Amino acid sequence: MSSDVVTDRLRTALLAGQYAPRQRLIETELAADLSVSRSAVRNALLQLAAEGLVEMQLNRGARVREISLAEAVEITEVRQGIESLVAARAAERVTDEQAEELRELGERMSDAVVRGELVAYSDLNAALHARLREIAGHETATRIVEQLNGQLVRHQFRLAMLPGRPGRSLPEHLAIIDAVRARDAEGARAAMAAHLGSVLTTLAALEDGSGRRA
Amino acid sequence: MSSDVVTDRLRTALLAGQYAPRQRLIETELAADLSVSRSAVRNALLQLAAEGLVEMQLNRGARVREISLAEAVEITEVRQGIESLVAARAAERVTDEQAEELRELGERMSDAVVRGELVAYSDLNAALHARLREIAGHETATRIVEQLNGQLVRHQFRLAMLPGRPGRSLPEHLAIIDAVRARDAEGARAAMAAHLGSVLTTLAALEDGSGRRA
DNA sequence: GGTGACAAGATTGTCAACAATCGTGTCAGC
DNA sequence: GCTGACACGATTGTTGACAATCTTGTCACC
Numbered sequence: 001m002s003s004d005v006v007t008d009r010l011r012t013a014l015l016a017g018q019y020a021p022r023q024r025l026i027e028t029e030l031a032a033d034l035s036v037s038r039s040a041v042r043n044a045l046l047q048l049a050a051e052g053l054v055e056m057q058l059n060r061g062a063r064v065r066e067i068s069l070a071e072a073v074e075i076t077e078v079r080q081g082i083e084s085l086v087a088a089r090a091a092e093r094v095t096d097e098q099a100e101e102l103r104e105l106g107e108r109m110s111d112a113v114v115r116g117e118l119v120a121y122s123d124l125n126a127a128l129h130a131r132l133r134e135i136a137g138h139e140t141a142t143r144i145v146e147q148l149n150g151q152l153v154r155h156q157f158r159l160a161m162l163p164g165r166p167g168r169s170l171p172e173h174l175a176i177i178d179a180v181r182a183r184d185a186e187g188a189r190a191a192m193a194a195h196l197g198s199v200l201t202t203l204a205a206l207e208d209g210s211g212r213r214a
Numbered sequence: 215m216s217s218d219v220v221t222d223r224l225r226t227a228l229l230a231g232q233y234a235p236r237q238r239l240i241e242t243e244l245a246a247d248l249s250v251s252r253s254a255v256r257n258a259l260l261q262l263a264a265e266g267l268v269e270m271q272l273n274r275g276a277r278v279r280e281i282s283l284a285e286a287v288e289i290t291e292v293r294q295g296i297e298s299l300v301a302a303r304a305a306e307r308v309t310d311e312q313a314e315e316l317r318e319l320g321e322r323m324s325d326a327v328v329r330g331e332l333v334a335y336s337d338l339n340a341a342l343h344a345r346l347r348e349i350a351g352h353e354t355a356t357r358i359v360e361q362l363n364g365q366l367v368r369h370q371f372r373l374a375m376l377p378g379r380p381g382r383s384l385p386e387h388l389a390i391i392d393a394v395r396a397r398d399a400e401g402a403r404a405a406m407a408a409h410l411g412s413v414l415t416t417l418a419a420l421e422d423g424s425g426r427r428a
Numbered sequence: 429g430g431t432g433a434c435a436a437g438a439t440t441g442t443c444a445a446c447a448a449t450c451g452t453g454t455c456a457g458c
Numbered sequence: 459g460c461t462g463a464c465a466c467g468a469t470t471g472t473t474g475a476c477a478a479t480c481t482t483g484t485c486a487c488c
Contacts, residue, residue, distance in 0.1 A: 050264030059479050074354040081295030140288035273449050
């Protein structure tokens with residue numbers, strides 16, 4: 001169905017931050033922009049609403065869903081539970097080849113931090129979590145974490161740009177990698193839980209510090 | 215929108231086990247049955263596909279999604295992570311009134327087991343988990359656990375009917391209730407993790423024992 | 429100057445018809 | 459008797475038009 005293509009295009013646009021939070025998404029406009037029929041857009045919006053990227057109100061159409069800091073905290077708490085499982089599972093199933101890959105990934109992360117390449121580090125961060133999910137091979141966990149991640153993009157971006165944040169999160173990431181490479185499931189679980197715990201405290205600090213509406 | 219009503223009706227029908235797994239859901243038929251337009255049914259099916267209750271294939275429409283035992287295990291593993299969080303949060307936030315409610319719920323569960331009322335026990339089981347989610351007040355966790363639960367109904371039902379299963383799960387439930395009533399967050403987390411761990415071993419036993427296709 | 433009713437415009441929700449696709453049964457050819 | 463092409467029926471995917479609803483701007487009235 002062409003709706004699927006439309007859904008993908010809209011999703012990537014949303015994830016790229018192409019539309020502002022709370023912005024109205026008018027079906028006719030989007031249909032014209034993407035040069036597809038309104039129903040295709042409509043279906044896509046329904047789909048994205050189910051994924052939590054947009055919110056729909058009766059007779060008022062779709063808006064870009066704004067994720068508050070409080071929600072970001074909730075989402076990260078849930079991620080903590082699931083990704084710990086993923087890390088443990090990855091430690092149990094990692095192959096030698098994958099272990100070597102993870103080692104290289106860790107080196108590249110260190111390099112990026114040393115060189116102050118924040119965006120690159122942020123990308124590698126996402127890549128690491130994604131690679132762990134692949135290694136774990138846990139479809140349900142993967143599906144849900146990715147759904148949750150989609151809702152977080154904006155906040156994750158903000159977080160990575162905080163001064164001093166990379167210096168704190170890098171060793172956490174390296175600890176996860178080490179535990180997985182050592183096939184230490186419980187160690188990997190704990191390292192991942194600690195890492196997301198650190199994300200949570202950072203978010204909580206933001207919650208007190210900065211304003212509500214940013 | 216009328217699609218929402220249709221979605222709800224279809225969802226409850228699916229959760230009630232009114233359609234067999236892998237059964238095709240033909241839009242025209244459902245539209246006639248519910249006496250609504252086909253588009254309403256179509257939207258509902260898309261929605262339910264996003265929730266994981268049905269699966270859609272291009273040009274081949276919707277089927278009731280069959281959840282394999284392996285998937286049930288995955289789902290329960292994820293639930294273990296999230297519901298542990300819920301239990302801990304509930305222990306932190308429970309009011310005196312809610313604590314009393316939980317105590318009564320525990321008594322009713324014990325009664326049901328003593329009297330051998332399996333269906334009632336199964337219902338109370340679901341009610342306990344739901345009440346804990348309410349007490350925890352964690353919207354994200356609630357949303358995801360309920361989504362996952364929807365996919366499990368069939369297996370949960372099978373599980374509750376296993377001989378000896380209520381005798382094993384009752385004390386686990388009571389332990390959760392006690393920890394929450396004692397405001398012992400870590401205890402509640404551990405009790406919930408242990409409970410779902412016990413569900414997991416039971417599921418694993420089923421996986422070896424019975425055939426694949428049941 | 430402010431408030432409420434009303435009308436116009438914009439936008440969404442619903443429907444029925446049309447086009448595209450798939451699965452199945454039939455039949456010719458070997 | 460078996461295989462593959464073909465056509466038919468069933469079902470889904472898409473489109474455009476129409477109805478219902480909300481929002482905004484205007485104006486009379488207090």
